[in-house]
Amino acid sequence: xxxxxxxxxxxxxxxxxxxxxxxxxxxxxxxxxxxxxxxxxxxxxxxxxxxxxxxxxxxxxxxxxxxxxxxxxxxxxxxxxxxxxxxxxxxxxxxxxxxxxxxxxxxxxxxxxxxxxxxxxxxxxxxxxxxxxxxxxxxxxxxxxxxxxxxxxxxxxxxxxxxxxxxxxxxxxxxxxxxxxxxxxxxxxxxxxxxxxxxxxxxxxxxxxxxxxxxxxxxxxxxxxxxxxxxxxxxxxxxxxxxxxxxxxxxxxxxxxxxxx
Numbered sequence: 001x002x003x004x005x006x007x008x009x010x011x012x013x014x015x016x017x018x019x020x021x022x023x024x025x026x027x028x029x030x031x032x033x034x035x036x037x038x039x040x041x042x043x044x045x046x047x048x049x050x051x052x053x054x055x056x057x058x059x060x061x062x063x064x065x066x067x068x069x070x071x072x073x074x075x076x077x078x079x080x081x082x083x084x085x086x087x088x089x090x091x092x093x094x095x096x097x098x099x100x101x102x103x104x105x106x107x108x109x110x111x112x113x114x115x116x117x118x119x120x121x122x123x124x125x126x127x128x129x130x131x132x133x134x135x136x137x138x139x140x141x142x143x144x145x146x147x148x149x150x151x152x153x154x155x156x157x158x159x160x161x162x163x164x165x166x167x168x169x170x171x172x173x174x175x176x177x178x179x180x181x182x183x184x185x186x187x188x189x190x191x192x193x194x195x196x197x198x199x200x201x202x203x204x205x206x207x208x209x210x211x212x213x214x215x216x217x218x219x220x221x222x223x224x225x226x227x228x229x230x231x232x233x234x235x236x237x238x239x240x241x242x243x244x245x246x247x248x249x250x251x252x253x254x255x256x257x258x259x260x261x
Contacts, residue, residue, distance in 0.1 A: 045213045069248050070097060074104040076255040077145035078173045084110045084142070086167065088134055089149035089177075112143075116150060131160040141169040149177040151232060152224055158235040165239055165258040174240055176254040178232075183225055185250050 029041030038044040077085055085101070092098060092113045101111045114134055130153050146164055154160040164174050181199060189196035203224065204216045229245070229252045237243045240256025247253075 066249070066251070067100065069251055069253070070095075070100055071104050072246070072248075073147050073175050073177050073253055074101045076173065076175045076253065077105075077147065079105060079109055079144050081106065082108045083144035084112065086112050086114060086138065086143045086146045088114045088116060088131070088147065090116050116153075130154065132163040135163045135167050138167040140166055141172075142167050143172065144169055145173040145175065147175045147177060149179070151176055151178045152180075152227065154227070155223065157227055157232055158238060161235050162239045168258045170258060170261070172258050174236075174256055174258065176232075176236055178229075178252050180250045180252075181224065182229065182250050182252070186221070186225065 027040075030038060030044060074085075077083075079085055083105075085105075087098065087101065089095075089097065092115050098111050098113050102109070105111075116130060116134075130150070131148055146168055148164055151157060151160070161176070168174060181203070185195075185199065189199045200217055203220045204213065229247065232252070233243065233245045233254055236254045236256060239259065240254075241259050243254055243256035245252065245254050
């Protein structure tokens with residue numbers, strides 16, 4: 001028998017208005033807490049394989065309010081007045097991140113959005129050659145700056161980072177951004193039932209492209225925690241000059257200049 005969920009229905013109703021609670025379900029194969037969201041294991045597996053949680057969850061819910069963080073990544077490009085920026089990320093439209101960038105830098109800066117979510121559908125695997133694949137579409141020195149988000153999808157961070165400067169002009173900036181989770185997030189989840197529940201869903205979704213759903217949390221958690229932010233910074237420093245690291249609310253941002261040839 002599945003143990004009674006630690007997350008009460010009242011908490012879920014107040015915190016997740018988008019969740020449809022089920023009065024009748026078959027809890028066989030579900031873990032504690034999941035019976036409040038899924039009718040059975042098959043529905044859960046389908047849900048975790050659906051990109052970005054389908055209609056039930058959207059990163060914009062918790063990222064959109066972070067205007068300071070999102071504004072800083074545009075400021076750190078160093079582009080002022082005019083210029084061209086490649087913006088690589090997920091959920092760019094619901095976050096309205098391009099519009100924010102135009103407000104910060106002005107209407108004469110061209111921001112080229114590159115939505116990453118289609119890569120999960122195209123590869124159907126846990127290995128995302130994201131930056132190598134994306135940068136192949138663009139010419140050498142085509143941009144004044146590149147903002148590249150979501151480095152947690154990289155299995156080989158140094159190689160992925162090394163692909164980005166090619167498409168940046170000499171002296172241009174690269175801004176690397178990740179919204180976590182971090183080691184601190186996992187530690188806090190051990191003391192916060194609701195955070196642990198949401199984190200398990202989020203990390204499971206991120207890993208199920210490569211392993212069975214039941215193994216996905218531990219698989220992706222290992223990948224995530226293997227890439228500590230200071231190790232990521234060291235990898236970035238290997239391909240960028242004058243690199244700087246900024247951490248904010250469990251998120252991180254690294255900026256640096258394309259190395260002189």
